Amino acid sequence: MVINIGKALSGDWKYVTAEIQAVNSAVVEKGAILKVIFENDYLGPEEIVKLCKICSDIGVAFIKTSTGYGFVKQQSGEYNYRGATLPHLKLMRESSRSEVQVKAAGGVRTLDDLLRVKALGIKRVGATATEAILLEAMKRGIGEKKTEVKVLPLQHQEAAGAGY
Numbered sequence: 001m002v003i004n005i006g007k008a009l010s011g012d013w014k015y016v017t018a019e020i021q022a023v024n025s026a027v028v029e030k031g032a033i034l035k036v037i038f039e040n041d042y043l044g045p046e047e048i049v050k051l052c053k054i055c056s057d058i059g060v061a062f063i064k065t066s067t068g069y070g071f072v073k074q075q076s077g078e079y080n081y082r083g084a085t086l087p088h089l090k091l092m093r094e095s096s097r098s099e100v101q102v103k104a105a106g107g108v109r110t111l112d113d114l115l116r117v118k119a120l121g122i123k124r125v126g127a128t129a130t131e132a133i134l135l136e137a138m139k140r141g142i143g144e145k146k147t148e149v150k151v152l153p154l155q156h157q158e159a160a161g162a163g164y
Helices: 005-009 013-029 047-056 087-096 111-119 132-139
Strands: 036-038 062-064 099-104 124-126
Touching: 005 013, 005 047, 047 062, 047 087, 087 099, 087 111, 087 124, 111 132
Parallel strands: 036 062, 062 099, 099 124
Antiparallel strands: none
């Protein structure tokens, strides 16, 4: 489910909590699990922390950064989404109970992106660049045997805050 972003932004946490609880109860009753999608591009750190607490208290299985369709105006003036950023993922992992899994969606395009996300404790990633990531992993010797891999440093533009 995607949270009701309007209710979250207006601070109607009672509504947001009740809605997540109702959907989680219905899903769990049928033997399934719930993934709650936040749409982080619209949220500040306080709202993300609040949602993590709500989802942890309810006991949802997963929380996810975004759908990939939450377009917001970027510094360039274009409308796009940032997706899963390292600061948001770190905040979500630290603000949620350990049994709530965090899923990164959007922005994980390279093996190094994937390794950075994994280092934060993120277990699931939605990536359209899966083939490129796997090819790079094989190129670096990741396979059946345990292998130590060097994570390449962030590029200048990425370090400046444009994604990773």
